[in-house]
Amino acid sequence: MPGQDTRIVLLGVGHTNAHVLDMWRREPIAGARLVCVSSFAEATYSGMLPGTLSGQYPPGTLEIDLRSLAQAARAELVVEPAAGVDVEAGTVQFEKHESLPFDILSVGAGSVPNRAGMDAAPGAWVPIKPMQTFLIRLYERLQELARQDREELRVLVIGGGVGGIEISFCLPAYLRRVLGEVGHAITIVDAGERIGGGLSPRALPRAEALLEARGVEVITGTRVTRVEARETVCADGRRIPADLVILAAGAAPPPVLENTALPKDPKGFLLTRETLQSTGSENVFAVGDSGTMADVAVPKAGVYAVRQGPALWHNIGALARGEPLSPYEPQHDFLRLLNTGDGKALMDYKGWAVHARWCWRFKDYLDSRFMARFRVVRR
Ligand SMILES: Cc1cc2nc3c(=O)[nH]c(=O)nc-3n(C[C@H](O)[C@H](O)[C@H](O)COP(=O)(O)OP(=O)(O)OC[C@H]3O[C@@H](n4cnc5c(N)ncnc54)[C@H](O)[C@@H]3O)c2cc1C
Structure with missing residues (x-):
């Protein structure tokens, strides 16, 4: 595996790849560079979209400012949609920008x-x-x-x-x-x-x-x-x-996956092993909605995308250092909290369904805590 100046590229900075950027800010991988490719200078947190519509959050609360985060992490940010991935050449392609080489790539372009x-x-x-x-x-x-x-x-x-x-x-x-x-x-x-x-x-x-x-x-x-x-x-x-x-x-695959010659599930999402690596290339990870684990059925939900973050971070580091990778183990059930727009949320967990104000406060606490990690002051 690559040594000095390993180039790690994040294609799309959503629920999973944002974790890598955040961890890079705290403790970058020695001897490696991080480049983030994003269609927009902001990432959005879908869990807060309903609350933004209902006026519970001011506009902008659901956004992660990628420029500030990348700057704080000393990572490069390319704000342009990627058009495809050439796995043989090891490059991310663009319509207007020259191709970007990678040693390790994490595709987290979500779904449409x-x-x-x-x-x-x-x-x-x-x-x-x-x-x-x-x-x-x-x-x-x-x-x-x-x-x-x-x-x-x-x-x-x-x-x-x-x-x-x-x-x-x-x-x-x-x-x-x-x-x-x-x-x-x-x-x-x-x-x-x-x-x-x-x-x-x-x-x-x-x-x-x-x-x-x-x-x-x-x-x-x-x-x-x-x-x-x-x-x-x-x-x-x-x-x-x-x-x-x-x-x-x-969810359907985002257009960039069409121009990526890697094994796909019947819908067109990238097939991965349990380590989140593509089944067709060990240097390419596919995470969040963009990836489908070949052997385990995992719903396309933000909860899973977020939980993949630490596993992805561990495995990118392990691959860069030439160490063994660990499997990502999806949880069997997860907490769902639906914002009902009336100051309450409907909680669905382990067979329990509760519609109450405290459920909304709990959802707000979890969502706000998640977003607080990514709020950094621009220098
Ligand atoms: C209204 C709504 C509410 C939801 N609520 C919940 C919920 O409460 N709980 C839950 O578990 N799930 C929820 N989901 C599902 C959840 O949003 C997704 O599962 C989650 O966003 C997947 O995360 P991701 O990192 O794969 O993609 P995303 O978070 O969508 O991030 C992908 C990023 O890649 C960027 N991108 C795309 N194409 C390119 C390209 N070609 N080049 C560069 N960048 C690109 C996008 O702009 C985006 O920023 C909700 C979805 C919707 C639509």
């Missing part, structure tokens, strides 16, 4: 909403990713809609996963802040038989009852095929009137 089988008229929907621009795109769409005459704003959320559910809970407060007291109706549409994939049998009915109590309609078992400016068409011929359409459907 699944658009398979769907298309949309220009400007007709607001995809949740890139999350860095979601709030601005949402605001602009609402401004556009505010100029049109309508009695009630009809909102459609495509995707009834945990993200889509939390958005439906927290969006009304945002609509009020931007548009004032306008009437609105929110619908969630999901191709599955039920929404809330991954929620426990106790928590799912609680989430459904809370949505019903807020007047959120849930349509399941139908696939959206086309989003028009004023209505959305489904595969079964149903037409759902909708002015604002938010695309929050399940």
Whole structure:
């Protein structure tokens, strides 16, 4: 393995790779350089997006300032989307920037909403990713809609996963802040038989009852095929009137993975061993949503992405020093806390479902503690 001046490159600085950058700030790996590649100068923490919509957090609270963090870590930051990875040549490629060589690469470019089988008229929907621009795109769409005459704003959320559910809970407060007291109706549409994939049998009915109590309609078992400016068409011929359409459907691979010739799962995410190394190259790690462990089923969730951070940090160091790597062992169950936008959260843990104010305070504590690690003062 490489010796002096080992070049370690992080492609995407999200929930997992941010841990490496933070650890590098505390104790860099001797004889190595760190280069971070990010489409934006900020990373976003999805756990705080619903709370930002509901006004519980000021805008910007969900952002990690990568320039400050990279500067504090004495790491290089390239703010440009990577276009692909040439594994043979050992380079990350860009459309405008010259290729960047690496000795060790960690691909943590997240995921994008699944658009398979769907298309949309220009400007007709607001995809949740890139999350860095979601709030601005949402605001602009609402401004556009505010100029049109309508009695009630009809909102459609495509995707009834945990993200889509939390958005439906927290969006009304945002609509009020931007548009004032306008009437609105929110619908969630999901191709599955039920929404809330991954929620426990106790928590799912609680989430459904809370949505019903807020007047959120849930349509399941139908696939959206086309989003028009004023209505959305489904595969079964149903037409759902909708002015604002938010695309929050399940995770698909980010475009950069298409131009990366490494083994992939059937969806197109990079297949990894238990050490988080690609099954096709020991010098490439794939983490968070971008990676799929070949032998263990791990949900594409931020909780797992965050927990991979320490394992990735250990293994990058071990690989650079020529030491043995350790397996990452995913936990079997995890705590889910859904922000219901009313000062409470719905907690789903080990078969328990509790909807209470203390659950929100607990979520806020955990999320704020996570973000505090990355808040550094720029010199
Ligand atoms: C609304 C919403 C709420 C959610 N809430 C939760 C929750 O409460 N709990 C939970 O466990 N999970 C939650 N998730 C899922 C969670 O967000 C993801 O699992 C998590 O973000 C994955 O982390 P990551 O590091 O893989 O990717 P990310 O955190 O998305 O980071 C990837 C980074 O790579 C950058 N990038 C992408 N492509 C390129 C490129 N070509 N070049 C350079 N940079 C690139 C992106 O801009 C981004 O900054 C939620 C998701 C959504 C949409």
